Amino acid sequence: MPEALSRLLRRLVLLVATLCAASALIFAALEWLPGNAAQLMLGAEATPEAVASLSAQLGLDRPAPQRYLEWVGGLLRGEMGLSHAYGVPVAGMLAERLALTLPLALLAMALTVALALGAGWWAASRQGRWGDHLVMGLSQLGLAVPGFWLGMLLTLGFAVKLQWVDAGGFPGWTADEGGQGGWWPGLRALLLPALALALVQSAVLARICRSALLEVAREDFMRSARARGLSARAALWRHGLRHALIPLLTVGGLQFANLLAGTIVIENVFALPGVGRLMGQAIANRDLVVVRNGVMLMVALVLLLNALVDLLHAWADPRLRTGSAA
Incomplete structure (x- = not known):
């Protein structure tokens, strides 16, 4: 079997096994939470009979292993059940909110x-000079600044003071009868939240990029490029960046998980109706069906991205394609 196909099959098996383990952990963690969803929906004044009736209606009276198998079977069929709080299919709710969260994260x-x-x-390219110190100082500052606080500063500067963009909300990807919404207004609404997320995450990646480029600059092929007449900056740009991609891809894949987690806070700061805001509302309402499926969706997205990063590693490093890597 070719090495590339064998690597792909091993990655698929690991992906499926990780998804199974994640589903069990998510279900068990939510089952151990105190409280009763039926009691919360009916209120503190509800009678025990009413709570028991609603629990039976929601399926909460069945054994946990049975409910877990029913949930996993529904996921395999593309069914996520009904929301306890809204009484609508969870799959439709998540798909509608994902149409905002995924473009925001990307x-x-x-x-x-x-x-x-x-x-x-x-x-x-300016190691030891003022440009190097400036970038490192700004990246250190970016590591210390919370994303939600940066989002509020961006809103104050660009939305309140300059009034270049709206302070919050999302008009939608398609224009309505009043002409509100569309691709360009939608992108404008996501620009500040995306920038608030990116400025924090780029601080980490910039430091790693600098270290990787400085390490690549010491290689023999870089000295050969310099000997052919290329400047240090041109050699780093034309030849160094691709060879520095491997650590950047690894850290970038992990950062995408941080971006997805960061959308929960940022979407609430900018009043964006995405998956993050939906999850916050579901947690407040103890709508465990939405929480369970929403967390599972986030896990699946992160795992799929990690699998894509592995494939990009094989593209960036020829040793992985030929099987000669350690």
């Missing part, structure tokens, strides 16, 4: 990579 990731690569290359 836009934030694109900004993170662009900022980190530019800043890392700038610092590495």
Whole structure:
């Protein structure tokens, strides 16, 4: 069997096993939470008979192993059940909110990579000079600034003072009868939240990019490039960036998980109707069906991205394609 196919099969088996383990942990963690969803929905004044009737209606009276197997079977069929709080299919709710959260995370990731690569290359090509110290100082500041606080500062500056964008809300990806919404207004609404997420995450990636480029600059092929007449900056840009991609891909895959987790706070700061805000509302209402499926969706997205990062590693490092890597 070719090495690439064998690697892909092993990655798929690991992906399925991780998803199974994650589903069991998510279900068990939510089962151990104190309180009763039926009691919370009916209120403190509800009678025990009413609580028992609603628990039976929601299926909460069945044994936990049975409910777990029913949940996993529903996931395999593409069914996530009904929300306890809203009484609508969870799959539709998550799909509607994911149409905002996923573009937000992808836009934030694109900004993170662009900022980190530019800043890392700038610092590495000016090692020991003022540009290097400036980038490292700003990245240290970015590591210390919370994303939600940065989001509020961006709102105050660009929405309240300059009035270039709206302070919050999302008009939708399609225009309504009043002409509100569309692709461009939607992207404008996501720009500040994505920037608030990206500035924090790019601080980490810029430092790693600088270190990787400085390490690559000591390689023999970089000295050969310099001997052919390329400047240090041009050699780093044309030849160094690709060879520095491997640690950047690894950290970038982990940062995407942080971006997805950060959307829970950022969406509440900017009043965006995404998965993060839905999860916050579901936790407050103890809507465990929404919480369970929402967390599982986030886990699946992160695992799929990690699998994609492995494939990109094989593209960036020829040793992984030929099987000669350690």
